[in-house]
Amino acid sequence: MVDPYSVVALSPRTFQMKERQDGVENVKRINKFMDTAVMVGAWEGAPVRLVVIPEMAIQGMIANIPGNRDKEKHFAVTIPGPETDELAKKAVQLDTYIAAELYMVKDPDFEDRYFNVAFIIDPSGEIVYQRAKATSDAYEGGMLGNMNPHDVWDEWIAKKGNGNVMDAIFPVARTEIGNIGIAICHEGVYPEVARGLAMNGAEIIIRPTLIEPAVMTGMWEIQNRAHALFNHAYVVAPNLGPEIMPDGGMQDLFGGQSMIVNPRGQIVAQQKGWTSGDSFVCTTIDIEALRRSRIANGLYNQFKDLRTEQYRAIYDQPIYPKNQYLEEPPGEGWLAREDATRARNIETLIERGVLTPPTGYRRNGDTTPVSDTTEKVVGS
Template sequence: MARIAVLQHAMAPDIAVNLETAQRMMDGAAAGGASLVVFPEVQLSPFFPVRKGGDASAYAMRRDDAAMDALSSLARESGLVTVANIYFEDDDGTRYDASPVFDADGRLLGISKMVHIAQFEKFWEQDYYAPGSGFDVYDTAAGRLGIVICYDRHFPESYRACALQGAEIIATPTCNLAGEPLDLFAWEIRTLAFQNSVYAALANRCGVEGDTAYGGHSVIAGPDGALLAQAGPQPEILLADYDLDHRRQVADTYGWTRNLNPWLKPGFSRP
């Protein structure tokens, strides 16, 4: 038995202040017995895609950025597998909504990039982000961990792509507004968890930025679709136990990935 922590919080305009929040919440998660923590989307800045055609260059960071080193150190010092989320700039200057994943010893295992990019009111993300090219799964001290970022979760193939790679847990950093159908989103995560026999953790931001309120109500669901924990609208360290042996038993019982027709799997063609 181990424990997931979703770190729901509001973001300040200052990266250093947000890193202080990250440290405080990771310390709380470690004290609560967590093995894995998941942060909300773009955790080190305000949610700048709320503005169409803006300039968020001040928040873009590369692999060698001091903030990346700080997140690595926090993961190592707390002993927590850490799913962060930042405005990431690749070596060629292309920018992404991306989740650096750190193992419990602070090693950067990889940087997963959001694949589907939204473009509508309050979510002008195509003005800021390029699309990633696939869904990643990592072997971590907390289990085999898949990453599906925000808008990607609305495409069920994203969770299935991780499950077909052997994911046991799928982390979803997100940004949901206070006025969105948060109960529906909770059911969405529960359904994705059930259909793929995985633990699922959706981490939302909260608080008010300008005239926009973010909804909180982060969710942790079990592989049988059970709602294991749900946050309210305020900052919260949301904790839930997970059991990878139980997950395997659920997966063996339902066989969703085992019985899936091969031509529905990525890389196969219909006969």
């Protein structure tokens, strides 16, 4: 039986990495605030069993030249590594699970390729979960040096899931406090990743971070509530605090508004607006109540109603090409290449009748439809 417990979602200030070791110092700073947040979180009346840290909280936004392999190699991290070691000490000390993220992460199965990876550390200090970000925005990879598993699709599925796509792309940590999956930042803009985690058993979906203007316009809230409601799961969504600049000033690129949403899509804890310091939200969740609701033969248990054959047809035709960087890593032409890929995708969707262009629309650049391109595209 899983007793009710408190969840704490941190919104720490961020500090950009200037040197490789800065990430460890950032973790130590976050850990100090975590002590306070967990102490206050326990005032809920139940012990804190899960602490969640936003995407990019540990490294900030590394200044990078897209495709600069030397610079990417210099800043690349490992899991486990010194950052996770510091978090592991805190997990043991506080007797709690800690969920966090690192980007530009080296992978032993893919030399010279880096991924954005979420992870969970258990109360014994062991890393019990890792998941690579599978969907990113148009410019994230080129700016941060991260690939998606889809870019090395064939090998990723074989090596990470032993041929099983669900295990390779939507892994879920089955823990003593519930089944947990993480949809990283921009992945939460789309419905599929959260649904994939839920269909692989996730009861808690962690959705860390979203950048402006998506927070101020309400997209962040709508998405988090929808993921909880459509997947009948808790959503824990921490966002970043302000970035502290070298001159002592601050800039707010993310807008805060961390929240925790219950399985009915109702916000049960929310940070309203932006603060100038470290902050957090917390609440008590009840996994056993969720499990009773999920197996009830009623309206809110939607899993039993899924007519999967008719939904599968939506995605029968590919849109974004897979295996782009299977044979060679991306180079300095990364951003231009991604821009051209997405332009082709738009033309493909127009040809299929999915999109209707406005009056006077003209094609720009390389608009060869994806269906006419090869799956394995190398170089940049």
